[in-house]
Each structure stands twice: as C-alpha cells, then as structure tokens.
Amino acid sequence: MTPHAVSWAWVVLALPLAGTVGIALGWRTLGGRLAGWIGSGTIGLSFLAGLAMYTTLEEVPPPGRHLVGSAWEYVGTSGVHVDLAVLVDPLSTFMVLVVTSVSFLIHVYSVAYLDSDRGYARFFSYLNFFVFSMLLLVLAANFVVLIVGWAFVGAASYLLISFWYRRDTATRAGIKAFVINVIGDVGLVVAAFLILSQLGSLDYAAAFAAVKSVPRDDGVLIAACLLLLVGAFAKSGQLPLHTWLPDAMEGPTPVSALIHAATMVTAGVYLIARCYPLFEHAPTAAAIGALVGTLTLLFAATVALVVTDLKRIIAYSTISQIGYMVLGVSAFAYSAGLFHLMTHAFFKALLFMGAGSVVSALGMTNESIDRMSGFRKAMPFTFATFTIGAAALAGFPLLSGFFSKDEVLSYTLHRGGLYTLLAVLGYAAALLTAFYAFRMVFRVFFGEPVEGASSLERGDLYHAEPRNPLTGEEEDTDVGFPGPEHHIAERAFSMKAPMAILALLAVVGGLMAVPGLTAEVEHFLEPSFAASEHLHEKPPVSEQLTGLAIGGVLALLGIGAAYLVYLRRPSLARSARERLSLVHRFLVNKWYFDELYDRAFVRPGRALGRFGRATVERVLVQGALVGGATGVVRAGTAFARAIQTGYLRAYALLLLAGVCALALYFLIASR
Amino acid sequence: MTWFVVLSAFIFCIGAAGVLTRRNPLVILLCLELMLNAGNLALLAFARGHGDGAGQVFALVVMVIAACEVVIGLGLIVAMYRHKLPIDADEMSELRG
DSSP: OOOHHHHHHHHHHHHHHHHHHHHHHTTTTOOTTHHHHHHHHHHHHHHHHHHHHHHHHHHSOGGGOOEEEEEEEEEEETTEEEEEEEEESHHHHHHHHHHHHHHHHHHHHHHHHTTTOTTHHHHHHHHHHHHHHHHHHHHBSBHHHHHHHHHHHHHHHHHHHTOSTTOHHHHHHHHHHHHHHHHHHHHHHHHHHHHHHHHSOSBHHHHHHHGGGSOTTOHHHHHHHHHHHHHHHHHHTOTTSOTHHHHGGGSOHHHHHIIIIISTTHHHHHHHHHTHHHHHHOHHHHHHHHHHHHHHHHHHHHHHHHOOBHHHHHHHHHHHHHHHHHHHHHTTOHHHHHHHHHHHHHHHHHHHHHHHHHHHHTTTOOOBGGGOOOOTTTOHHHHHHHHHHHHHHHTOTTSHHHHHHHHHHHHHHHHOTHHHHHHHHHHHHHHHHHHHHHHHHHHHHSSSOOHHHHHHHHTOOOOOOOBOTTTOOBOOTTTTOOOTTOOOTTOOHHHHHHHHHHHHHHHHGGGGGOTTTOOHHHHHHGGGGTTOTTTTOOOOHHHHHHHHHHHHHHHHHHHHHHHIIIIIOTHHHHHHHHHTHHHHHHHHTGGGHHHHHIIIIIHHHHHHHHHIIIIIIIIIIIIIIIIHHHHHHHHHTHHHHHHOOOOHHHHHHHHHHHHHHHHHHHHHHTO | OHHHHHHHHHHHHHHHHHHHHOOOHHHHHHHHHHHHHHHHHHHHHHHHHHTOTHHHHHHHHHHHHHHHHHHHHHHHHHHHHHTTOOSOTTTOOTTOO
C-alpha cells in the first residue's frame, strides 16, 4: 500500500495541473473574476493537501521519512531505470508548504490586481502552470523528473514575463530569461549524465548512496557538482547568470512576486540542498558555490543602492538574498539556508505586493522612485505593510529576516577558514541591505506628495495614459495591458488580505528559530539531512546571540544612515552622488554585465548570423546546392520535356506511330 | 471475309485521321467511336471466319468500354463548358513540359 503522504503528494501535484487545463479550456465561458477564483482555489486546496502531506509524514518515525511513490516506469533499459516518481521527505514537504502557501496568497492578490486585464483567464492558467511546474520540481524523486519540472518552470517564466506581449521590452525580457535558463538546463542535463555515468543511477537515493564509493573530491564529481551549480545559478539569478532577473520585472507585478518569492529563484537553493551528499563529497565545488553566493550578495546589494526603478530595487535585493541562501546551503548550513528561503518568501512577496499597489495607484505609468514620494498618507495600509516587509528584509531586530539571515551568517562564521571572510562580507552586505531597503521606504512614502499621491488623498484616482516606463512608448491596451481604467490603489479586499497575512508572517516567522529557544525548522528538516557530516556542527548559542547582536546593530545603522541621507539631509545624497560619480555610474550600469554580455555574446552571435546568411546561405546553399541540383535535373530532362507539348493530337500521333511500328516489327519478325 | 476486314481498316483510318486532325473534342470523341467500332467489325468478321464465338464476346466488352469512355469524355466536355473554357483540344495544353 502506498503511504498516505505519497498519495497526498499526488493530490498536491494534480490540483494546479487541473486548474491550468481547466482554465485554459474554459476561458471563453469563465466570466468576470471566476477564472481568478478557480485558479486561487486550486492552489489553496493544494496547500491543504500539502498540510495533509505534512501531518501524515509526521506520523512516520523519523528514520523512515523518505517515502517514494512511483506512478509508472518512464524509461527501462539496461542500466537506466527512471520512474515517474515523487519523493516525500521533510525537505520536499517544507518546499511544498512554502510554495503553495505563498503562491496561494499571490493568486488571491492577482484576482483584483489583474481585474481590468484582457488576458485574465490566460494569466491564471499560466500562473497555475507555474506553480505546478515548481511543485513537480520539488517533489521529483530522480533527476529526470527534476529536469522536466526545471524546464517547465523556465517555460512558465517565459510565458509570464512576456505576458503583455505587445510590449517590446517584455517579449525581449522573456526571451532573455528563457535563453539564460536554457544555459542552466544544459548544465543540469550534463550534470545528470555525469552522475549517471559515475554513480550508476539517476534516482536520488541510489545516487547519493553510491557517492561514498567515489574518492573524495573526485574530478568527475566536482565537474558534476559545478554543472549542478550552473543550473542552480541560472535559475536563482546568481553571478554571472543573473541578468535575466531584473529584466523579469517586465511582467505584471504578481508575476514578479511569484518568481521572486515562492517559485522560481528558490529552485537553485533547493537543488543544492537536495544534492547535499554530492556537495559534501566534493567540498571544492561547495566552496565555489559559497564564494559565488557571497560575491552575488555583495554585487546585488551595491547595485540596489543606486537603481531607481522600484521593482528593480526589489529584484536586486532578491538576487542578494538568494546569495545568502546559496552561501548557507553551500556552507552546509542547510536548515539555516532553507529557513532564510522561507522568511524571504514571506517578506519578498509582501514587498512586491506593496510595490504593485503603489505602481497601480499611479496607473502603471511609472516605476521610478524619482517620481514617487509622499504616499504615506494616501496609502496608509500599503505604507504599513511595505515598511514591515522592508524592515524584515533589513534584518530589523525580532522580525523574521533578522533571525534567518543571522543564522546563515553565524553558521558560516563558525565554519572558519575561508568562510570567515565570506561571513564578514555577508555582514557588510547586510548593512547595505538595511540602507537600500529603507531608501525605498523613505523615497516612496515620505516627503512631499507627488500628483498621484495627493489626488489619491483627496479621494480621486490619478489618471494617465499608460506608457512603458523604459521606452516611453504608449502602451497597446488592446491586448492584455490593463489600460487607463486600471486603478486599484489598495481598495480591494482581496489585495489587502494577502498583504496583511504576509505582513504577519514576516513579523512572527522568525520565532520558529530563535537561538537557544526554538529550532522548529531544524528539527523538522533533520531526517532529510541525516547523512550529513556537518549536521551537528552548530555554533554555540552564545556565538549565535553575538551574531544576532551584530546583525541587529548593522540593521539599525543602515536604517539610520538611510534616514539621515534621505530624510534629514537630502542634499547629502546628491553631493555624495556627485563626488563619487564614477562609482555611481559603474553601479547604475549594474557593473556593466549587460554591456559585457552584449559585446561578448550577443553581437558576435549576430555578426556570425549575418555572415552565415550572406555567404553560407546565399552562395553555398542557395547557389551551389539548390541551384546545382535543379540545374542537373533540368539539363538531363531537356529531351523528355520537349516531347511534352501538351497537344492531345501529338500524343495520339505518337501512340499511333508506336502501334504501327510494333505491328511492323511483328510482321517482319513473323516471316 | 477480306472485304469485311478492308472495310474495317478503312473506317479505322477515317477515325484515326479525325482524331489526329480535328480540334473539337466532340468530333474527336466521335472519331474515337469510329475507331472502336472498326475494331468491333474486324473482331466479328474474324469470329465468323474462324467459326469461334470468342470474338463476339470481345466485341461486347469493347462496347461496354466505349460506353464508359463516352461518359467520361462527355463529362469532361460539359465541365469545360461550365467553366467557360474554349471547347478546343489544342487550348488544353497545360501539361506542356
């Protein structure tokens, strides 16, 4: 008999899939907000099924909490056996709960947010598909199913980022995301191949059991781990494959929330945590992962200091926070990394919802914080929740981000050696995080109200023709784009409720792992990481508390600095920018990564394509191959064609002549 | 019997000449019919000369085939008329290579 938890896992998977197909088939008949409520309902039920999965898993004694359920055999040849199988263990259950709960809230938020959009049903069909793909990814029991989910997530992100497909910048951002994701897919597929050839199985359990027989830091194993990291970095927006993530802001705001908080970017962190036996057996690869994570978190924090697009600031903060998670799981502090994943999902979804609220209050015309200020009185609810989210991001004492980020850093510090340096850099970035988080709050909500804010205060809604904030072109509202009537401005209950719940979670989420008091996440996840060599390498409570104190002081310092620069003495920001104009330009251009890729890959690729079209295609293919073949046939058939005059009587004459000739032959032959 | 065969050959030549020279498809069909019936005449003559019934059976088969051919040929002509195409076999030369 299949264990109950596994049956619930199939239910968890089936519901979003049913939502995708149902909404896609019934889009004509689903009027009003029905499609949105159906989409939210399937994810909500999926969350409940996830809870059932959790409780049934808790009934299993801890050593046996690794349940595999197989639907059927996918591939069965000599040496390769792949089942369509799900794996239910604490890690996958944890991910399922985080993904479904946050996705459900984002779905409910979208019900009102996308209200005036022409592509309403299409949006929810895609959104359900996105969640389904992510659940398939985390529930997979072998690398093949993982890759299927992985690729589905990439495809869903493409569909959603370029959701407003009349918008040039959106389709281009979608293509960029897809291409970079495919680079990661290739890394993952090659890694799976190396794992199969080296460890003899694609099943997690069998492959991880076989790793002990391979010498430590074996070359092929390191290569496999590095390729896994390529896949993880592409999905999670880590250096140097991060460039798609800020551009992904072109999609509707709930999509940004979904990509950044619940689904896509956490896949890389999950992958590293899931493959921990490989990484522990190849510490070189793990160290590289930790190093890249640290560089990314520093890089993204510096860029977030100067970017002016509100959603892009949050995007860079995501890159930075994922850097912390990658650092955590690569430094073998799995529960710390995953705990940060969870709290980050709460406050990041909250921040995006707040940003969406502000952006929609301005009629989708403007996402630049240079043209926002003074929304505090106009949107008190958004102000309160956004500030809570920003404070949690900054690591304000006793909020969720405070506990989770410092847990990652104190574990890293405890490992010593190279990791000490990484932890110090992490603390430095934490200071920057606090600064840029409150830069957003102070710039958007404080100061003199802009036109949109003051008209909202008077009670009427600001109207403007929707324009693309990047290019200034007028939006094509015929297909999908919400249009000038789109004005929500925190009036919809279905937008406020998810924000309130997330704000609550962002405040109390940290209490699940207070050093010395509670360790819920760690205890729950322990059976998944039972084979880890580093399971009991915990920093003592006193060390953790010191870390918390340092983190708290840094957060307060950062917030204080932001207060000083943006509220008390606004001239300070300007003079600093002028004095450090070189640095500022470097950061505003995001360390010139996009330009570098443009020069290194895009332009040579385009030049190669032009060259190929001009020479290979025109001369060789069209000229020599196609022209040559037709020429030979034409010349060879010249005589046959000449006979085909098309005149009926000519054919009749030939026929007659032939018959006469035959008759003559037989007459002569019969002599 | 010789004269029967001579007459048959004579009619066949008239038919063949008509098929080769005329451009009106209706007349071509008529001439084809002449050729077929010339063949029939020869078959019957030989059947009688040899005292064998097989030639008569062949003649019957040829008549059936002639009927089918006329049905198709006239059908084509009606179709040409319906499409306002010129009723001229030489104009129908799209199969020229």
